[in-house]
Amino acid sequence: xxxxxxxxxxxxxxxxxxxxxxxxxxxxxxxxxxxxxxxxxxxxxxxxxxxxxxxxxxxxxxxxxxxxxxxxxxxxxxxxxxxxxxxxxxxxxxxxxxxxxxxxxxxxxxxxxxxxxxxxxxxxxxxxxxxxxxxxxxxxxxxxxxxxxxxxxxxxxxxxxxxxxxxxxxxxxxxxxxxxxxxxxxxxxxxxxxxxxxxxxxxxxxxxxxxxxxxxxxxxxxxxxx
Amino acid sequence: xxxxxxxxxxxxxxxxxxxxxxxxxxxxxxxxxxxxxxxxxxxxxxxxxxxxxxxxxxxxxxxxxxxxxxxxxxxxxxxxxxxxxxxxxxxxxxxxxxxxxxxxxxxxxxxxxxxxxxxxxxxxxxxxxxxxxxxxxxxxxxxxxxxxxxxxxxxxxxxxxxxxxxxxxxxxxxxxxxxxxxxxxxxxxxxxxxxxxxxxxxxxxxxxxxxxxxxxxxxxxxxxxx
DNA sequence: TTAAATTGTAATATTTCTGTAACAAAAGAA
DNA sequence: TTCTTTTGTTACAGAAATATTACAATTTAA
Numbered sequence: 205x206x207x208x209x210x211x212x213x214x215x216x217x218x219x220x221x222x223x224x225x226x227x228x229x230x231x232x233x234x235x236x237x238x239x240x241x242x243x244x245x246x247x248x249x250x251x252x253x254x255x256x257x258x259x260x261x262x263x264x265x266x267x268x269x270x271x272x273x274x275x276x277x278x279x280x281x282x283x284x285x286x287x288x289x290x291x292x293x294x295x296x297x298x299x300x301x302x303x304x305x306x307x308x309x310x311x312x313x314x315x316x317x318x319x320x321x322x323x324x325x326x327x328x329x330x331x332x333x334x335x336x337x338x339x340x341x342x343x344x345x346x347x348x349x350x351x352x353x354x355x356x357x358x359x360x361x362x363x364x365x366x367x368x369x370x371x372x373x374x375x376x377x378x379x380x381x382x383x384x385x386x387x388x389x390x391x392x393x394x395x396x397x398x399x400x401x402x403x404x405x406x407x408x409x410x411x412x413x414x415x416x417x418x419x420x421x422x423x424x425x426x427x428x429x430x
Numbered sequence: 431x432x433x434x435x436x437x438x439x440x441x442x443x444x445x446x447x448x449x450x451x452x453x454x455x456x457x458x459x460x461x462x463x464x465x466x467x468x469x470x471x472x473x474x475x476x477x478x479x480x481x482x483x484x485x486x487x488x489x490x491x492x493x494x495x496x497x498x499x500x501x502x503x504x505x506x507x508x509x510x511x512x513x514x515x516x517x518x519x520x521x522x523x524x525x526x527x528x529x530x531x532x533x534x535x536x537x538x539x540x541x542x543x544x545x546x547x548x549x550x551x552x553x554x555x556x557x558x559x560x561x562x563x564x565x566x567x568x569x570x571x572x573x574x575x576x577x578x579x580x581x582x583x584x585x586x587x588x589x590x591x592x593x594x595x596x597x598x599x600x601x602x603x604x605x606x607x608x609x610x611x612x613x614x615x616x617x618x619x620x621x622x623x624x625x626x627x628x629x630x631x632x633x634x635x636x637x638x639x640x641x642x643x644x645x646x647x648x649x650x651x652x653x654x655x656x
Numbered sequence: 657t658t659a660a661a662t663t664g665t666a667a668t669a670t671t672t673c674t675g676t677a678a679c680a681a682a683a684g685a686a
Numbered sequence: 687t688t689c690t691t692t693t694g695t696t697a698c699a700g701a702a703a704t705a706t707t708a709c710a711a712t713t714t715a716a
Binding site: 361401423424 | 691692693694695696
């Protein structure tokens with residue numbers, strides 16, 4: 205899982221629990237303790253999914269939700285609402301206001317994880333898929349294997365993550381910064397040119413003679429899988 | 431799996447969830463929402479195992495349990511108790527009153543399924559798959575034996591559990607954390623490097639010259655059986 | 657109780673991977 | 687063209703991950 209998840213929730217302990225577990229599953233996670241700030245940070249972070257608490261100190265969950273739905277860039281951002289027990293009636297309102305799913309506290313992490321994956325499967329299938337396939341390339345996340353044309357290819361850890369990243373959004377061009385953010389562990393400082401080297405290594409591994417180049421260089425923009 | 435499981439539980443949503451999943455695994459399932467009725471139906475149904483809620487509208491779980499233990503035909507019926515969080519103290523009583531295992535709500539279905547199988551393995555070995563087989567490797571859970579190529583292999587307890595773990599999901603790559611969580615007893619703190627040593631011991635035992643290596647190292651990810 | 661087996665850890669050896677720097681090549685701009 | 691900017695390529699040293707070994711402590715079996 206290489207997806208990004210944002211959490212808006214005022215109980216720090218819940219954030220911690222959820223964040224820790226989600227990161228263990230490979231998600232990149234950011235969070236905020238209140239609605240207004242959350243909205244701002246969220247739009248910078250560009251998550252693939254939002255976990256939104258119903259009751260917040262400033263705005264209500266619904267308000268946040270409406271704000272997001274109004275913004276063209278986030279109109280389709282999947283949202284899972286976190287509600288406390290006893291807010292049953294509100295649930296329907298929540299769903300009406302454009303929430304994709306909700307879960308009642310206290311919840312087990314497994315339950316949350318299952319719902320997140322179910323929602324992502326609809327909105328962004330590649331994030332949760334076990335096999336990422338693009339033309340004659342196949343990457344198996346469970347077995348950690350890569351194939352081109354049925355032939356297995358050996359990749360180092362970084363090249364594997366890099367390819368995984370490209371495969372979740374083939375054709376799309378990514379800047380070196382974007383690649384760094386997602387493919388490298390957080391807070392690691394790496395020369396941007398280093399990516400060029402890894403791109404080369406990846407190219408060398410996945411290219412087969414007489415077959416077309418799979419990674420396109422877009423001068424002054426970045427790279428993409430084609 | 432072709433065993434029969436009876437559920438006595440007053441929350442219909444839990445019954446539904448569990449029943450659906452158990453049936454998917456091949457069990458035949460019947461259920462009741464309260465104790466008195468449950469007892470009657472159960473005796474007609476003759477299950478191989480009972481899932482019993484601790485708190486029921488009429489009888490308590492313990493009462494049901496005692497009633498069953500008095501009946502010669504069901505004296506040995508395995509029972510797994512479902513308890514809500516906070517009833518911790520009662521657990522001990524539960525086990526004393528002849529319960530085979532218990533699980534605390536909320537639970538994940540996987541957890542429940544694992545416990546059911548563990549209990550059935552003791553009481554009714556034929557219902558659960560007991561031989562794990564992968565290529566020329568065979569592990570007999572009942573007799574605690576391992577064979578490669580018909581030849582028996584001696585393993586220490588930890589190596590046995592480790593191999594058992596790999597065999598439940600061959601090919602899948604597991605991280606050291608995942609291995610620790612499942613193979614080692616809960617809450618035991620063990621250095622993550624320790625796994626390497628056990629992997630080595632396991633390799634040494636199950637490898638036969640001229641035969642391919644069975645355990646694959648996936649750098650920065652973990653190990654898998656191949 | 658003694659002997660044997662098992663476990664976890666630490667220390668060491670070995671392998672593989674990473675990031676960077678330096679230079680070459682290519683693509684644009686003027 | 688010539689200069690400038692960006693990307694490609696290579697080699698390499700240090701880092702990181704894994705393998706191996708030895709050993710002391712503990713458990714189990716005899």
